[in-house]
Amino acid sequence: MQAAMPLWEVFIRSRNGLAHKHVGSLHAADATLALQAARDLYTRRGEGQSIWVVPSAAITASDPAEKDMMFEPTASKIYRHPTFYEVPDDVGHM
Amino acid sequence: MYTQALNQAGNDSQAGNDPRSLEDAAEAARFQARVDAEERIEPNDWMPEAYRRTLTRQISQHAHSEIVGMLPEGNWITRAPSLRRKAALLAKVQDECGHGLYLYAAAETLGTSREELVDQLLSGKAKYSSIFNYPTLTWADMGAIGWLVDGAAIMNQIPLCRCSYGPYARAMIRVCKEESFHQRQGYEIMLTLARGSAEQKAMAQDALNRWWWPCLMMFGPPDTASQHGDQSTRWKIKRFSNDELRQKFVDATVPQAHFLDLTLPDSDLAFDEESGHWRFGAIDWEEFRQVLAGNGPCNRDRLAARRNAHEDGAWVREAALAYAAKQNKPAQAAE
Secondary structure, three states, X not given: OOOOOOEEEEEEEXXXXXXXXXXXXXXXXXXXXXXXHHHHHHOOOOOOXXXXXXXXXXXXXXXXXXXXXXXXXXXXXXXXXXXXXXXXXXXOOO | OOOHHHHHHHHHHHOOOOHHHXXXXXXXXXXXXXXXXXXXXXXXXXXXXXXXXXXHHHHHHHHHHHHHOHHHHHOOHHHOOOHHHHHHHHHHHXXXXXXXXXXXXXXXXXXXXXXXXXXXHHOOOOOOOHHHHXXXXXXXXXXXXXXXXXXXXXXXXXXXXXXXXXXXXXXXXXXXXXXXXXXXXXXXXXXXXXXXXXXXXXXHHHHHHHHHHHHHHOOOOOOOOOOOHHHHHHOOOOOOOHHHHHHHHHHHHHHHXXXXXXXXXXXXXXXXXXXXXXXXXXXXXXXXXXXXXXXXXXXXHHHHHHHXXXXXXXXXXXHHHHHHHHHHOOOOOOO
């Protein structure tokens, strides 16, 4: 078996004004080849205006096992939403 | 897709434990509850080892099928009858390659490396779809493959877009979006031949005769004999049984064949008014078994072609890696 090819994550911006979105991953020896492979693999039908490739090893991810601890507190803070506050109808749209 | 290695640091505290010892009943029950609630399972989530094994096998076989599937059609690219047909066939074969790569990436998220997966194909250890071990003898075979083989594949793949494993489901959504062009271009080839000269129509009929039964076998053994059905259904990897999908395919395809004014090679084929289904004759499962066992008409050719391509490309991969290593080396004391 041969040496492992590095893994890259591919992000594509579909139109001007939208953010780059993760579309998948691929193997390539370096950034130049990764960019060319991403173009062939993920934009065969005009899906993109711009591509980012990022070495997968450079990504730090949250641990799914700590999901509750990470995200639960936001659910209890309903005062962060505009509907928490009462404004009389007479005031009109705010 | 995601990398398997992302959360290695978090798992180190459990190093030394046999991973199977973690498969206690509580974890398994939680997992099944998530599946039942139609939640998607992601690469770093806990999953039963058997789920991981089943999916690795299924997704990698699927990827191998896409890659080997380039060979029968690649055979006709240089001999396509017009530039329009040639461009379409080239694009289709390129799509199959892309589909193979999406699927390998999904399989890798379960913890098996690309090199290992490719090695399993080239060593003959892994299986791929039986259909690609049949030869493409005439141009009409390009029509029959697009119409029937891709038609059967779409029937199989649409329910997989809702598979419980997130990376596989997402890859299938992409694949299905791209695949409908494949079936339509195949049907267009068949229609052109069927409405052409008597000789062209005979060529289309001959292709249909040769591909029809192998296509019905693509859905796998009958439900009474399938090894993987029940557990895969519980895990929501499989949404319909082999026989259900096969029947759907026959019901959809028979009227399309009639529109072409071609005859399906099955004297038992008859419409059942009561159920609204087309009933078809007995499938030769011994032929299916033989093709899977490596004794189909093209098994040896297909693997030999893949091995040659892999070996012939080795120097390119080595050179690219060597160049990357050289570029990455910190500028050494310029002498």
